[in-house]
Structure formats: structure tokens, C-alpha cells
Amino acid sequence: MKITPHGAASGEVTGSCYLVETDQARFLVDCGMFQGTRGADDLNRRPPVSNMDGLDAVVITHAHLDHTGRVPALTKAGYAGPIFASAATIDLMMIILEDSARIQVSDNERTNRKRRRAGEDPVEAIYEPDDVPRVRELVRAVRLATPVQIAPGVVARFFEAGHMLGSTSVEFSITEAGRPKTVVFSGDLGPADRPMLKDFETVPPADLIIMESTYGDRNHRPYAETVTEFEAIVQKVSAAKGKILVPTFAVGRSQQIIYHLAVMFHEKKVPVFPVYLDSPMALEATKVYQSHPELFDDEMVAYRKAGLFPISGGYFKPSQTADDSKALNHVDGPCAILAGAGMCNAGRILHHLKQNLWKPDTHVLIVGYQGNGTLGRRLVNGEPQVKIHGEKIAVRAHIHTMGGFSAHADQSDLLRWLEPLAAAQPRVVLTHGEDRAREPLVTEIQNRFGLAAELAEIGQPIEL
Ligand SMILES: [Zn+2]
Structure with missing residues (x-):
């Protein structure tokens, strides 16, 4: 052989x-x-x-x-x-x-x-x-x-x-x-x-x-530490009525972040706020998650029995069309917007970054690998100004790199x-x-x- x-x-x-x-x-x-x-x-x-x-x-x-x-x-x-x-x-x-x-x-x-x-x-x-x-x-x-x-x-x-x-x-x-x-x-x-x-x-x-x-x-840092850090950011944003932007890949990381927000709402760690999933592909992938409950762990099964997932509960806002996406320019915080591409090199996240990076009450959560030369990498590197669609944008938002969601x-x-x-x-x-x-x-x-x-x-x- x-x-x-x-x-x-x-x-x-x-x-x-x-x-x-x-x-x-x-x-x-x-x-x-x-x-x-x-x-x-x-x-x-x-x-x-x-x-x-x-x-x-x-x-x-x-x-x-x-x-x-x-x-x-x-x-x-x-x-x-x-x-x-x-x-x-x-x-x-x-x-x-x-x-x-x-x-x-x-x-x-x-x-x-x-x-x-x-x-x-x-x-x-x-x-x-x-x-x-x-x-x-x-x-x-x-x-x-x-x-x-x-x-x-x-x-x-x-x-x-x-x-x-x-x-x-x-x-x-x-x-x-x-x-x-x-x-x-x-x-x-x-x-x-x-x-x-x-x-x-x-x-x-x-x-x-x-x-x-x-x-x-x-070895990764313990997952619980990453979740604690994530929760602290969410609580801060909620109190300041800011916005959380998460550049994310459609399959896996999107559902994982929404899951942690859902658990926080469920456990009343933070008042419920809208979570926009601004990606038709991620919405499709989320449906696949919902149709395979046999693959969930015990904790997830218990949450599901409590009505936590399939994602609903009034906080989950699917954003399907380009118009849905544009409408997010006018929503007030606190809220979270998850959109692709995961490395900020294309896609709807660019529009949200352009609209919000210059505002100090914006928090960008980097939850995945950012390739060399991508906008995501420049944000991780702490550049004070970036270019999006040819326009100069000041980075006054808080950029959080959270490698622990691997x-x-x-x-x-x-x-x-x-x-x-x-x-x-x-x-x-x-x-x-x-x-x-x-x-x-x-x-x-x-x-x-x-x-x-x-x-x-x-x-x-x-x-x-
Ligand atoms: Zn793989």
C-alpha cells in the first residue's frame, strides 16, 4: 500500500x-x-x-x-x-x-x-x-x-x-x-x-x-479565559451603548460567537441587545447547525431544551440582502454585527468598518487568523489610520485580538x-x-x- x-x-x-x-x-x-x-x-x-x-x-x-x-x-x-x-x-x-x-x-x-x-x-x-x-x-x-x-x-x-x-x-x-x-x-x-x-x-x-x-x-490559553475576556468586552460595550464588529468566517466562528452572546443573555450577564448576522453564507451555515442537533455536546443540548438554540429569543437578526446590510449603518448601539470576510479583505464587513472604525465606542473583535497584508492584520498591528475603498479612515475603535477561539x-x-x-x-x-x-x-x-x-x-x- x-x-x-x-x-x-x-x-x-x-x-x-x-x-x-x-x-x-x-x-x-x-x-x-x-x-x-x-x-x-x-x-x-x-x-x-x-x-x-x-x-x-x-x-x-x-x-x-x-x-x-x-x-x-x-x-x-x-x-x-x-x-x-x-x-x-x-x-x-x-x-x-x-x-x-x-x-x-x-x-x-x-x-x-x-x-x-x-x-x-x-x-x-x-x-x-x-x-x-x-x-x-x-x-x-x-x-x-x-x-x-x-x-x-x-x-x-x-x-x-x-x-x-x-x-x-x-x-x-x-x-x-x-x-x-x-x-x-x-x-x-x-x-x-x-x-x-x-x-x-x-x-x-x-x-x-x-x-x-x-x-x-x-498550547492555547484556557478557553474559559478567552470567554471571560469576551464577556468583559461585551459588558463594557453594552454599558456604553457601543457597537461590536466581528469580522468572521461564515462557518464555525460565527455560530460560536453568537452562542456565547446567547449564553450571556440567557444567564442575564448583560441585557439583551440585537445581534446581526450580516452574511447570507453564514445564515445558510447556521441552518445546517440547526438541522444537526445529534452533533451537539451535552451543554448545548441542555441550552437547546431551554430554548436558547435554534437562535431566536428576539435578539438574533438575520441580515440577508444588501439593503438589510446598508440599513445597519443607521442602527444604534448596543449591538453586535458579524460579517465577512474573516480577514477584512472583502465583503460586507468593510462597509461596517468604514462607518464605525473612527468612533471610539466601537469594539472590533478579531477572532480568527489575519493574513499578511490584509486590513485585518493592519488593525491587529495597531495602525492609526487605514484605507477602505480608497478612503482614509481613522482607527479610534478598540481592536481586541482574541486568538483563543481557535x-x-x-x-x-x-x-x-x-x-x-x-x-x-x-x-x-x-x-x-x-x-x-x-x-x-x-x-x-x-x-x-x-x-x-x-x-x-x-x-x-x-x-x-
Ligand atoms: Zn479544518
Whole structure:
């Protein structure tokens, strides 16, 4: 058996995609996009498999774009086999891929304008919105813990990974020449104390473990501290009748922030004020959360019984249309506005920042990673003035960076996930982490479990 990483290896975090080849079958585990790096576009244009006819199946661990974004490119290139994933992953993946397809088209128009000026021929978009329905025709929902044959001689079982709604680790039982072997892909793992969702499950021991290592070099501050800090800001804004602006990604972080506000209202820590979710995509994703209560943790189930979620209670204000969004310019505080894009580099959040950054009673909550060169990064860096839509805007708002809302397991969580598997002395290969994160984790795994973990490299097969 041979497993070849086609992304999320060699110190690269995005573009997760592994080709597994046995004597009877070929399948992919994840098929994600490269994001944020120079050359990402070229990498995304390269199909991970040249012969689609020889591909038996695609297995998706979770819906994030860096794990699913190249799936429509596969089907566009002729892949017509099954795509296995949990039901919630399928629902969220379709929302994410539809959005991605629109972005591919607009990015491609920009690329082609440049190419034309350079006297070069235009190129096709990696995929377009019309390519996405084909993916829906091929998806097959799997139940957690239920074995499913995905290809000749290959049985998969999915386990909760606690990283986002529907996220899974996957165990593959593979029979080659009558001999059984097991391989586990961790997928992205969530932190143990994340709200709303269940924690990651214990996965059965395996011969080979392919494990993520995003935060392999550090431990997050305790989640409760982040929540306390968040609550203090909300109370201050409420008393001063200010506005909270949260640049946020549509899936995961939006629902998490609304959840914490809902809990504060419920526990009467702060008088109820309106919470605007100004993102059609986030509203779609929120519906998916509401339709998968089986994935909630005990606390969330109890809150739900108390009427807290599905989000309602008079405070939750969906903002669907562009007019709804513009109307928010005229609402008074206290209120919270959540809008995309998460790095403030595009989208409706730009309008809200333009209208409110110059006001000292505005509080901007940075709850996700801000890439180099983005407006979000400039705000985090404390720049006194920024440009939005060509206009100079003074930054008098309070900017709060709250890294503690991360959806990734930290070093101690990763080791806790590995512990029950380590006794069987498996081979461990680390992926999905920069080298500065993977290398300290190798040392910890050696010290703790006496295992010599390896670092995966793109294009270099792992043979078993
Ligand atoms: Zn992820």
C-alpha cells in the first residue's frame, strides 16, 4: 500500500489531499485547495490524479475549503465515483463550494485581465458555479462509527473529530493479499473544550496514523479565559451603548460567537441587545447547525431544551440582502454585527468598518487568523489610520485580538488524541503543520510514547 500526500505536507498547512493506492483500489482522502501562499493558484490548477477512471472513491474528513476545495475540479475533470462524508460535512461542503466557485470566477477574471495586458491567452476558471451540482450528485452520507465499504478491499469508519460541525477522523481497514492493515487519518482535530460540539472520540489502534500538527508546538490559553475576556468586552460595550464588529468566517466562528452572546443573555450577564448576522453564507451555515442537533455536546443540548438554540429569543437578526446590510449603518448601539470576510479583505464587513472604525465606542473583535497584508492584520498591528475603498479612515475603535477561539487542537490535545493509539506502537506520520509546529511535536511524541514520528513530504509516498 502507498499513500502519497498531494498537499498539507512539507510544512504546508493547506491543500489537504492524499492518494491511497492498494493492490485493488485507488482513493483520495480529502481534496482541498491551497490557500494564501504564492503559487497557490498554480497548485490548485494541477489535478492530484491524472487518470480519473482509475479512482474508486473520494473520502472527505470535513467541510473546510482546504480539505474540499478541489473536489469540483475533480468532477469537472471527469471523476464520477462516490464522495463519502458525514451528512453535516456534505451540507456545509456544498455551501462552501458554491461560495468558492463564485470566487474562482471573479479571481479568474482578474487573472485574465492581467494575462490580456501581458499579451497572453486567457485561462479557464478552475471551476464555476455550474460545476458544483455535479458534486451533489456524487456525495454519499455516512454514519459515524458504521463501517462502509468505499472501494474493493477498503472499509472506512468515521469518528467525531471535534473540529467543526460534521468533522471526522477516518479509519481505513485495508485488505491486501489476504492481509488486513489499518490506517487512520486524524483529519483536523478540535480543541477539547470547544463549546457546542462534542469532543473528539477515541479512534481504535492502527498500523499507520496520519496526524495533523497545526498547533503541534504550543498550547492555547484556557478557553474559559478567552470567554471571560469576551464577556468583559461585551459588558463594557453594552454599558456604553457601543457597537461590536466581528469580522468572521461564515462557518464555525460565527455560530460560536453568537452562542456565547446567547449564553450571556440567557444567564442575564448583560441585557439583551440585537445581534446581526450580516452574511447570507453564514445564515445558510447556521441552518445546517440547526438541522444537526445529534452533533451537539451535552451543554448545548441542555441550552437547546431551554430554548436558547435554534437562535431566536428576539435578539438574533438575520441580515440577508444588501439593503438589510446598508440599513445597519443607521442602527444604534448596543449591538453586535458579524460579517465577512474573516480577514477584512472583502465583503460586507468593510462597509461596517468604514462607518464605525473612527468612533471610539466601537469594539472590533478579531477572532480568527489575519493574513499578511490584509486590513485585518493592519488593525491587529495597531495602525492609526487605514484605507477602505480608497478612503482614509481613522482607527479610534478598540481592536481586541482574541486568538483563543481557535478550532484546532493544541499540543496537549493532539497528544491526548494519540495516547490511546500509541500503546500499539503504530507508525506515525505528521502532516498539516508548518515545520516549526511539526518538529516540536515529533520530540513530544518521542518523549511521551517512544515513537519516532515522521514528517510527510508532498509527492513522497508513504509505503506500508
Ligand atoms: Zn479544518
